[in-house]
Amino acid sequence: MRAIAITGFGADPEIMQLPAPEPGPREVFVRMRAAGYNPVDVKVANGAMKGMVPFTFPLILGTDGAGVVEATGAEVSAFSPGDEVFGRFADYPRGLGSFAEYGVAAEDGAIAHKPQGVRFEQAAAVPTATGAAHEVVETVRPDSGQTVLIIGATGGVGQSAVQFAARRGARVIATAAPDAEALTRDLGASDTVDHTAAPVADQVLALCPDGVDAVLDLVDPPEAIGDVIRVLRPGGIIVSTVGALDPDELTEREIRAVNLVHRPSGPLLADLAAQVDRGDLRVQIQAQVPFDQLPVRLPDIQYGHARGKVVIEI
Ligand SMILES: NC(=O)c1ccc[n+]([C@@H]2O[C@H](COP(=O)([O-])OP(=O)(O)OC[C@H]3O[C@@H](n4cnc5c(N)ncnc54)[C@H](OP(=O)(O)O)[C@@H]3O)[C@@H](O)[C@H]2O)c1
Structure with a gap:
């Protein structure tokens, strides 16, 4: 099968001919139709996650995907050939990922049926990003009357x-x-601050002199997040998706700090896809990239000022 893979950390991703994966007894074997790009895919490729888990090379890149079940392992009961599914397909120890013509996923892993009304590209955009967003917000559980800053x-x-x-x-x-x-206001933001114009904390304190109840920081590294913390009221909460926080230090300042590591489940994915299907949740797709073009476009996508999601057509 054709796959976009690397031969080692830091190597350029290239299209390779690799053997299709063999599904285990509790796995589904999926003909991929679309894959979703996430920043973690580039972090994996450049070696930022080296040593955290075993990796096998050639390593097929890509985490999220959607496609059609072509075969199932002998013990699989929840999925059948012909089912349209989506979820996470990365298996670093086996060198497997979603940027390929075929992928495998454990039946009890992060995989769910795709509603008919949700396109493969939309479904492939959901697992890692929307799943993490759901967990970030559920960690904070803001109520009406509370103010949340999302960076x-x-x-x-x-x-x-x-x-x-x-x-x-x-x-x-x-x-x-x-x-x-x-776009951001259309999705539900009451106010926006332009992080390219002036420090975010200064702009937020101008809007809310008493500070905010919660910060969801999806980008700032440790050296930048300290400045953001000054917008939090005492008793506030801050969540980082990039591991930028020192929770012990912040506890002393009466701030709850969470470095979130999200692992989506099948039931959560099914719920999120149902929301997309009902029109309750929008998944903005910035670009659909043909499979053959991904290796050359990946560097631009990586630094591409994301406006929603990039998906790969397979
Ligand atoms: N811990 C977990 O389980 C988990 C799960 C999912 C994602 N993540 C991580 O969370 C991060 C965000 O993921 P993502 O998929 O949302 O990334 P993304 O799609 O690349 O989006 C990042 C967004 O942040 C904006 N941005 C960049 N620098 C900024 C700054 N200093 N202030 C405000 N906005 C800024 C970018 O636009 P501009 O460049 O135009 O500013 C872009 O719109 C990534 O590092 C990812 O690996 C972690």
């Missing part, structure tokens, strides 16, 4: 986090460069 609101995680927080009735202040301001 990195215009990307894959952010676009869903804005919607989830706004739906709970919170006032959402979102970062957005000028080109993304209208």
Whole structure:
């Protein structure tokens, strides 16, 4: 099968002919129709996750995908050939990922049936980013009357986090460069601040002199997140998706700090896809990239100022 893979950390991704994966007894074997790009895919490729888990090379890149079940292992009962599914297909120890013509996923892993009304490309955009957004917002559980600042609101995680927080009735202040301001408000932000114009904390304190109840920080590294913390009221909560926080230090300052590591489940994915199907949740797709073009376009996508999700057509 054709797959986009690397021969080692830091190597350029290239299209390779590799053997199709063999499904285990409790796995489904899926003909991939679309894959979703996530920043973690580039972090894996450049070696940022080296040593955290075993990797086998050639390593097929890609985590999220959607497709049609072609075969099932002998012990699989929840899926059958012909089912349309989506979920996470990365299996680093076996060198497997979603940027390929075929993938495998454990029946009890992060995989779910795709509703008919949701396109493969939309479904492939959901698992990692929308799943993380859901968990970030559920960690904070903001109520009406509370104010939430979302930093990195215009990307894959952010676009869903804005919607989830706004739906709970919170006032959402979102970062957005000028080109993304209208979209971000359309998704539910009450206010936007332009992180490219001036420090976010200064702009937020101008809007909310008493500070905010929660910060969902999807982008800032440890050296930048300290400045953001000054917008939190005492007793507030901050969540980072990039592991930028020192929870012990912040506890001393009466701030709850969470470095979130999200692992979606099949039931959560099914629920999120049902929301997309009902029109309750929007998944903004910035670009659909043909499979053959991904290796050359990946560097641009990586630094591409995401406005929603990039998906790969397989
Ligand atoms: N811990 C977990 O389980 C988990 C799960 C999912 C994702 N993540 C991580 O969370 C991060 C965000 O993921 P994503 O998929 O949303 O990424 P993404 O799609 O690339 O979006 C990032 C967004 O942030 C904006 N941005 C960049 N720098 C910013 C800044 N200093 N202030 C405000 N906005 C800024 C970008 O737009 P501009 O460049 O135009 O500003 C872009 O819209 C990634 O590092 C990802 O690996 C972690």
